[in-house]
Amino acid sequence: MMQIQDSKVVVVVRDSLCQRSAAKPCGRNSIMKKSSIAMLAMAAAVSFQANAATGVDPLTQVQPVDAEWFYNGTEPDHIVEVPSFNVPATGVIDYIDSVIPLEFGEEKWVKAVQFIPGDKRVLHHLLSYVVADTPDAGEGMLDETVNDPRREFLEGYAPGKEYATEFPENTGIRVPDGSALRMSIHYTSFGQETTDSTRVGLWFADENNEPEYEYHTYSVATPMNQIQIPAGAMNHEASSSHVFEDDILLYGFRAHMHYRGKAMSARVVYPDNTSEDIINVADYNFAWQPTYRLDEPMVLPAGSRVVVEGLFDNSQYNLGVPDPTVDAMGGLQSWEEMFIGYFSYTDLPE
Structure with missing residues (x-):
């Protein structure tokens, strides 16, 4: 084990990175990983002392950074507003299944997509699919291990994905007229009640330059x-x-x-x-x-x-x-x- 200590706080980090592969000695990469953990532990110790001295709960001080649309310096052609969801301070939250009609009035091809969470602290991940906008569009659980021909995967979001996903040249996601966006959303509580209102930005291919191939x-x-x-x-x-x-x-x-x-x-x-x-x-x-x-x-x-x-x-x-x-x-x-x-x-x- 590595032990990091000062006059008030002792932080112990289990030195297990090399033990995970007993057949191999600790290499440079393992040493770097251990050093990173030691640095994180030291930072945690310092933060703990500072907050203990002030009596301030650090969770109440965390504020998400505003995100921007990132695709060729342009605003999306269409923004999907995901229904707001109140995330409780504690507890396990079941997946949220949401179906949002895409009322374009014509077929569209999506060439890029980006997700901007309303509150990054609670949006664990989401998956989005293009489906037919029918009364049964939201029936059944969205099982990502199953390939359902009634839906086409659009894109997903996880923390750290701050950019737009652009599909390869001459490809895109076809959105037939009369479609909807079905989303599987996973929220996690973090000790503070909040509300998430995620947005989905869609950039379309030009009508005179539509892709030849579906992605x-x-x-x-x-x-x-x-x-x-x-x-x-x-x-x-x-x-x-x-x-x-x-x-x-x-x-x-x-x-x-x-x-x-x-x-x-x-x-x-x-x-x-x-x-x-x-x-x-x-x-x-x-x-x-x-x-x-x-x-x-x-x-x-x-x-x-x-x-x-x-x-x-x-x-x-x-x-x-x-x-x-x-x-x-x-x-x-x-x-x-x-x-x-x-x-x-x-x-x-x-």
């Missing part, structure tokens, strides 16, 4: 009811796969697990049984889940199988595990687990 996202996942990670397991393996029946052009990949996620990789097995690595997220971090856009799109011929493989760490050496003495089960909340690889692609141009 799709397909989730390759282990169903949540099939996830069970044994207590204390340091390298619990998981895998899932999918065969694309048509020729596609693969643009990107995003890994998604929760606190026990340790690593995830993706590869493709071609119809001739040769294989090629797509990506290796060797040091997965729940707080850093970007979509990795390939430098050059990959051509996957019909019959190609994509394979997602990963590791979970449910041991005492993983500082993010809520309780390493119990099995971890699949579920929506962060203290439960998911295993999803998202593949972004278009149909292969002829």
Whole structure:
């Protein structure tokens, strides 16, 4: 263990980063990680002393920074106002499912999208889909491990995503006339009651320059009811796969697990049984889940199988595990687990 001490406060940091991989000695990266934790612990100690002296609860002093629209220096062509939600100070909050009609009066192509939370402190994440605006548009739970042909994934938000997502050249999300935006929103309490009013900015392609190809996202996942990670397991393996029946052009990949996620990789097995690595997220971090856009799109011929493989760490050496003495089960909340690889692609141009 490392111990940081001054005259009033003692902060102990469990030195476990090297123990997570007992077969390897501590390298430069591990030392840097330990130094970062030590610095954070020192900062926490100083902050604790300062607030203890004043009697001020630091949570009441945190104010979110106003965000701006970031896409070519322009305002969105359309802004979707998500219904406001009052977030309580404490407690577990069920996912919010919201359906908002998109009354454009004609078909549109979205070339870029950005989310601006009303209060970043409570918006854990959200997922948005284009669906038909029908009376049953909001029925059933939005399960992100299931690919429902009745919806098209638009984009998601997680803390730190301050920019607009622009889809690759000559691609976009098609929004037919009579569509709605269905959103799955996850709020978390933080000790102070607040209200969130998130906005979604949409930039459209010019009518005389509409994309030729629809941008799709397909989730390759282990169903949540099939996830069970044994207590204390340091390298619990998981895998899932999918065969694309048509020729596609693969643009990107995003890994998604929760606190026990340790690593995830993706590869493709071609119809001739040769294989090629797509990506290796060797040091997965729940707080850093970007979509990795390939430098050059990959051509996957019909019959190609994509394979997602990963590791979970449910041991005492993983500082993010809520309780390493119990099995971890699949579920929506962060203290439960998911295993999803998202593949972004278009149909292969002829």
